[in-house]
Amino acid sequence: MFTSLRKKFPAAIIQNHYPTSLESTKIWFANEEEDEFIGIDRSEITQEEMELLHCLFKEIINPSGSINDSPDSMEWFNFLYKNGPMPSNIDGEFRIIQFSMKESLDQLLLREAFQHLLPLNTILVLQDDNMGLLIEGKNEWNLDEEQLLSISHVIESDFFVSLSYFIGQFHEVPQFPLTFKYERELFSFSRTVQKQAFIQSVVTVLPEFALHHLPLEWKRQIFTKVADTFQEDSELIHTVKAFLEHQSNISQTAKKLFMHRNSVQYRIDKFIEKTNIDIKTFQGGILAYFACLNFQSDNLHKKE
Known part of the structure; x- marks a missing residue:
């Protein structure tokens, strides 16, 4: 797998043994499944690339720990x-x-x-x-x-x-x-x-x-109706998410969104009617919250 990273980091060092020298100019990652190690110059890697590599591989920490001198x-x-x-x-x-x-x-x-x-x-x-x-x-x-x-x-x-x-x-x-x-x-x-x-x-x-680790096919089956509802009314997701994040309290939600509480109540009722998910219940609230996160994630990726 590390071989494909060479296209992005041509000067990277790839080897099948633990690095014997962990100089400060390089950052090392291990692919434990294939017993591979890659060293990339710190000057060639951005913070976003670093964070992505941390999600995929284990970083090798300099064992000296000398700065931790207490x-x-x-x-x-x-x-x-x-x-x-x-x-x-x-x-x-x-x-x-x-x-x-x-x-x-x-x-x-x-x-x-x-x-x-x-x-x-x-x-x-x-x-x-x-x-x-x-x-x-x-x-x-x-x-x-x-x-x-x-x-x-x-x-x-x-x-x-x-x-x-x-x-x-x-x-x-x-x-x-x-x-x-x-x-x-x-x-x-x-x-x-x-x-x-x-x-x-x-x-x-x-x-x-x-949610990130839920299979894509499951997301499509579970959240499609909610996504369609949010597509029809782009403001509805903000009301639903704020309602859930404020313990299903109409007054607090209205205050957060600068809306009249009757308007919030109307939108909540509209969501329940459209999706058949009663977000006034604990279980319905959990499902709706996951649906909100999934919709926001999907639309963020589309914008990118």
Whole structure:
């Protein structure tokens, strides 16, 4: 499979053994099914191409981890990326907040910036020049979305970089290697389809991730009637999606859309009549939400 990438990256190195030198000028990916490895010059690859490759292949992380020079950072780096032993001094549940930047930033500068902004017991683990982890034990002072945005604003104003986050779930540490694998995949997926969202989580990404992996034929059979309804009335999807995202509350939906609540009610009733999906029920709401995501995805691809 990597051979076909040569058309896009002529200078790429393709080999059948693990790379012995992981120089900073190249980024390496592994095709584990065929035991292949490819090294691409960082200067030749865009951020969007990087994100796509992350969805398809496993990136090989530089095993040195030298920038993670604190004992805690080194232990977590080795545990998560090198199958090392569990970190010491762990008690209770922990979570991983992944972050990435569209632009690269020197790791020393990035570490110094985060260390001045993070709560005392938060562990910073850097992966490379534009990705890293914030590791938190469960307590009453855990970072929330507002705090993460505040940290982002400071770093963005100082270094002119844009951050995005994926807030993981709390787990016992022995579960982390497998949990982290799935959360990394979700974060990588979210950066390719939800580029305007700065903070993501399992809750926000999983619906679209599940829809993405639904067979095309199933989507056609399940969502065709809803898609036809949205094609007939292009404004209807905005009303339905806002209604579902505001806990099926007519008044909140009307406020969000700057509409009279009677107009919202009329549109909701119209959707139910056209599709036979009662979005006032929990199950009907789930189906309709997936249909909205599918319609938006299809029309985005058509525009592109």
